[in-house]
Amino acid sequence: MHIEAPDVGAYIDALGRRARAASRRMASASTEARNAALRATAAAIRAGADTLQAANERDLEAARAAGHDAAFVDRLALTDKVIESMAAGLEQIAELPDPIGEISDLRYRPSGIQVGLMRVPLGVVGIIYESRPNVTVDAAGLCIKSGNATILRGGSEAFHSNQALAALVHEGLDAAGLPADAVQVVETTDREAVGALLRSPQWVDVIVPRGGKSLTSRIATESRVPVIKHLDGVCHVYVDDGADPDMAVTIADNAKTQRYSPCNTMETLLVAASIAPELLPRIGKVFAAKGVEMRGDERSCELLGAAGLPATAATEEDWSTEYLAPIISIRVVAGIDEAIDHIGRYGSAHTDAIVTRDHQRAMRFLREVDSSSVMINASTRFADGFEYGLGAEIGISTDKLHARGPVGLEGLTSRKYVVFGSGQIRS
């Protein structure tokens, strides 16, 4: 649908008003109703696979015609496998414990009142994402489960797919007696719709951008609504003095090469000077064999070169670069102090690990490295909602407020104080 620019503001305003009203109904909906909506949507998606793929074909044709590459088109495609995984994903979300309504920390106070905290939905969650249409269903599922209403703004390339998916989610909500307005997919590709959402704190409680860094940065800068965001993942592994070299090689290899593109992949390897002469030739051999380009400081290049391994000099820029590719920067440091300083200076506060046998230094690293995930003797690749047992993941936050690190259902909730009295008054 094309909506003329002057109307976009009014359109988003109406959408927001409906979302706010629906959020009240969602907040008081029973666990059973929300789970029923998830299961009914899963069933609707399976039953509606043909319609879905017909809509998706329109997007795929447009993408091919626009000259997008094969990887782009792949990400856009709603194959049988993607469809089944969306449906199964919703059923998994339905199985998770309900985060809403739980009362914790209930304590009697000297005044006689009992004070506790109740977990409640945030209200209206705005999600702005790029081409993958399966995000529409994942995000809708997480918001339904957590009792929120959501406004989804997908990429224009997936427009027809997203609209078709929205219709199926509405079927699911309707089957469970919940308002269709609880999940609204923005029906215009006008970019001004995003701007209008970001200027609507009265309708939207939080914005979650899911996409590349430029989208996220733009949203963070423009938004008048709080944003839960993920920026860079410049992750480090520091191999400490006296670390087990086998463990260090295994973890560094896995952290870098298990997959190159995720945000929790290591980009910089820091090695204590004492262990570098033993370690670098070993890990360098593994990287070289896998075609990982090594960019080192002077000492690393020296040690790698002496072992006949290819390494080029790292520039200052390398230390803060998220390659998302088979490239690694390597630096020899005096010890843990220099490692912690390096991470504080060049890191992105995402995920950093130490490989060590020393308890004191392990605990110092844990405490002093100010990142959303800090690990001892484990691969940075574990920084993930599923690996952490959250059951679901809406994204990874590199912010410090509200949600930090992998964000599951709890990140879509808030806690309010509840007070149980029997007539108490303040004296």
Place this chain on the structure above:
Amino acid sequence: MHIEAPDVGAYIDALGRRARAASRRMASASTEARNAALRATAAAIRAGADTLQAANERDLEAARAAGHDAAFVDRLALTDKVIESMAAGLEQIAELPDPIGEISDLRYRPSGIQVGLMRVPLGVVGIIYESRPNVTVDAAGLCIKSGNATILRGGSEAFHSNQALAALVHEGLDAAGLPADAVQVVETTDREAVGALLRSPQWVDVIVPRGGKSLTSRIATESRVPVIKHLDGVCHVYVDDGADPDMAVTIADNAKTQRYSPCNTMETLLVAASIAPELLPRIGKVFAAKGVEMRGDERSCELLGAAGLPATAATEEDWSTEYLAPIISIRVVAGIDEAIDHIGRYGSAHTDAIVTRDHQRAMRFLREVDSSSVMINASTRFADGFEYGLGAEIGISTDKLHARGPVGLEGLTSRKYVVFGSGQIRS
């Protein structure tokens, strides 16, 4: 100190850079060192009372010369009593449990890693406040205790008092071997300094405005740094069908008249139609005796009028007004649904209470009223960090993200994921 406008940006930048460096040292400072700094500051404040009062006298003179009223001058004065209460307050904060470093929710995952959450300082907290100089010490104390660095920007009317207090806090930090830069009081009254702080997310992790609504609104609108804020407190008491009338009168009286100016004072009384003929004459008599002006809907005015009590017609605006004065708006509603709707529409999501004997309706109110504090059979005046047992209060948040309701030390912290492994890699 006067700093020329073009230099304010550079000045705040340097301040921010020092705060960031100090925040790293504070985050790794021991519990003992932070508590020692609090106690040493308390001692320095008691010992430095004369210097403090000399500096304060300069502000008081200027305030009198500027024609400020007596109440304003009173708030500004560092009397012996205020000085002792600042010192005692710091000692109380030192006694509180250390929120930092606590690891919770540690669980083994199928991969063999153990995942938990560690409570850590936020980093750098910016606090922007108005005339009361004791905020300088309270806020510095809470930030020191929670391992944060802070940048304090007080009102220009308290400039000399705040500078003198800063010097004493620096003595305390120094005595404990902690960096003076952990507590920096902005040394210029140029308003552009606030703007520069709000545009410094690289140096400041969160801004806490403490002051009137116009200051807070301006900061929330301008800030590129996340803000923990308090806006309106339009608080309600709803007296349900079948409530105990004695309890209802006692709670409504206390919620309105115990003090008129706090944010958790009731501004609107909602009464179920069934109980209104009995209740309104009783509570109306109490309000009339205390000189509280009553503004009611048609039915309230009718019932109050029939009992010979003065009431005027409330306007639409009354329902969303925070009087902070001996004025109350009163409305008769059909029952709990209309009460919840009214609160959702006109309230400010601060603190709302129900007086009821019905368990189902009590629990519905608790769940469906989307406010930072929701109470059953207790006075709204209990919404307070000390009454809730937080031990300290940096403010009350009407936001939903991060901190909601009374904000204690925990609101100045974040949690990061910690992973304990023994060589695990992701498969």
